[in-house]
Amino acid sequence: MTDEQRQDLRAKCEAATPGPWDWETYVGCSKPLGLSDEHGHDVLLATTDEDNATHIEVSVADAEFIVAARNALPALLDERDELADELERAKLALRKAYQAIYSDPEGARDAIAAAYSAPPPQGQLCLYCERHHESLECPPQEKPK
Numbered sequence: 001m002t003d004e005q006r007q008d009l010r011a012k013c014e015a016a017t018p019g020p021w022d023w024e025t026y027v028g029c030s031k032p033l034g035l036s037d038e039h040g041h042d043v044l045l046a047t048t049d050e051d052n053a054t055h056i057e058v059s060v061a062d063a064e065f066i067v068a069a070r071n072a073l074p075a076l077l078d079e080r081d082e083l084a085d086e087l088e089r090a091k092l093a094l095r096k097a098y099q100a101i102y103s104d105p106e107g108a109r110d111a112i113a114a115a116y117s118a119p120p121p122q123g124q125l126c127l128y129c130e131r132h133h134e135s136l137e138c139p140p141q142e143k144p145k
């Protein structure tokens with residue numbers, strides 16, 4: 001999901017009736033189905049007339065939000081799954097780093113020092129510059145020793 005898509009979805013969310021919403025089924029009433037907000041105010045009403053024709057009442061903002069939320073949900077779930085996988089990989093890497101530090105403290109110090117002093121791959125920043133500079137250039141005089 002792009003930043004623009006997220007911004008559009010957030011705008012629709014903010015324009016819609018505040019949640020949480022509840023789905024209600026009314027029995028023996030002129031409004032058999034409806035969504036209501038946390039205060040019991042109707043968000044969406046589905047009524048049936050004497051000819052069994054269904055009529056739906058909903059604000060434009062709420063209708064746009066419902067459509068946008070439905071369309072965005074698959075991408076949001078995919079993004080969530082990717083982030084969860086990335087988090088698990090980071091946890092595993094951290095566990096391995098802790099094990100390396102405890103099993104060989106000198107070797108771990110050497111590996112960390114090498115990571116800070118090695119030239120970065122083409123087009124990337126060294127660890128020091130990544131934290132301290134906006135530029136993609138890594139001037140040799142600014143690299144830590």
